[in-house]
Amino acid sequence: MLNPLEHPVCLEFPLRLEETAWAQHVPFAMFIISAMRPRVFVELGSFRGVSYCAFCQAVKSLNAPTECFAVDTWAGDAHAGALEENVLDDLRAHHDPLYADFSRLVQATFDEALAEFADASIDLLHIDGFHTYEAVRHDYETWLPKMSARGVVLFHDTEVRERDFGVWKFWAEVKSERPHFEFLNGYGLGVLAVGAEIPDGLEFLFRADENETRLIRDFFHQLGLRVESAEKVKAQQNQIETLHDYIEVLKTYEKVIRSSKTLRAYRVLKNEGFGGLMKKGFGKSGKNE
Template structure:
């Protein structure tokens, strides 16, 4: 294949055109969360093409879109005054912001764009007094997305626009919840020349001024569907590259966060394993102590059984001795009564003996003496038996 001569109208010349360079500038806020990444190349191209003297953004959040405008000012060396208006508190659509969102953006912004840009921390209505009428060439509206809020923002800031003014509306392709940007956009399209990007939640370009710069005027006057689709597709493809990189950066950050979590979990796991080992050793010690206590308890139960058996034996023996003691006591009482009877009989016999001695004429004295002697022997025998019973009672 022969060489093709390169003329000024060749494809390579078009690709190297300075007018297209902004489409390929690398964004400066990569890694920051935003729904605006797919429109960053268009923001670069628009600022470089219309060269606005004043840019105002209503609703800045993390500053991805605003930084795209400011970066184009820096790269093109423009004499442009930029202002970002936001409370940096959030709203019902964007959610509530932490103070860290504003602090991080402020640090980035002041070091890079502080010489020509201002972050205005206020509501949109409060900020109206800071800008003269007919002073804004490029206005980006991206605040609360209800129909009433968007229409109010446009109408209240409309007097601030110059005859060169272009207005951007984000999220014109979102029809969910109470988003009403799409409705406001459809109404404004009937009044002003416009161009609609459908990718990245939708971005509307409205040529409000009567002397809009040529690039914006031409974009908003295209009526050839094939050209409209071609422009949409090409800006979407270029923008998707940064959206993909943003998602990749998020994934890398997430992987890093997860890696830290894994490291932390591994450290926790190692700590728990070490703790588990300590618990296992402690459990073994407890089990050993428990085994010893079980053996001691078994020994104590055996000893207790032996003590109980001995106690029962002693109780039975004591009961038997008590019964024997009671029987002996009864026998003693019985013998004592018998002894008392013998003693009384003996005393009677003695009295009779005395009487007999006083009466010598009686012939049976010898018999009385024998009877008395017999009673005495019985009494002695009785005393001996009582003594024996008492001795056995004491031994029992």
């Protein structure tokens, strides 16, 4: 059974905490690095890098022998929307000083990046790209030959049934063939053992009975809620800062308007009529600027 005291890294607070649907799974990301000690970890779909940096943070904290790769075009997709231009630069500014000695951000499509990895070389793969049934199936099938004998694949959004999300449907198919575990919180995270061996540290997940499953889910859910609450507070603080910036701009604008000759002329015209305007010298150049 899981003994959290053997994996204290899952209690670490994430250093990278931007807007994301992944916040609740940060403790499990850190845990699985501790339990598996993968040699190669690849993430398909990193966006602002919250999930990816959680894996990297655990690798660094544990001094684990893991090479990490984040693959993304950083162009966005129909579900994530088009990404702002500075998303990748912002991620690099956080990532490079901390993790560049064992991790690389690969700007490419998932299909283009395939050629960079030898067959049977990846121990841990996280699929979090485009979420239609066809896309997730394609990503899984094209990357499966790259998985090692102790390979584990994570699928995010297994519980989302809105719009054309189809991970839930693919997950239902694929989990019936392999040892698996699913977290239902945080839009769902599927954990699938795809190799001939199950990594020792993860056996308890795949062998959990009903009661253990409930406890494991609850344990990681509770830890995840702490991370998600902090993420929401940070997002609100950012919104408040943006509002403050707008208010400052409006105040400056108001000052400019109040001190403008046109506005003062309008006030005089309104209160004192045309005669007032002439008396106060409006219309003569160089006056009342």
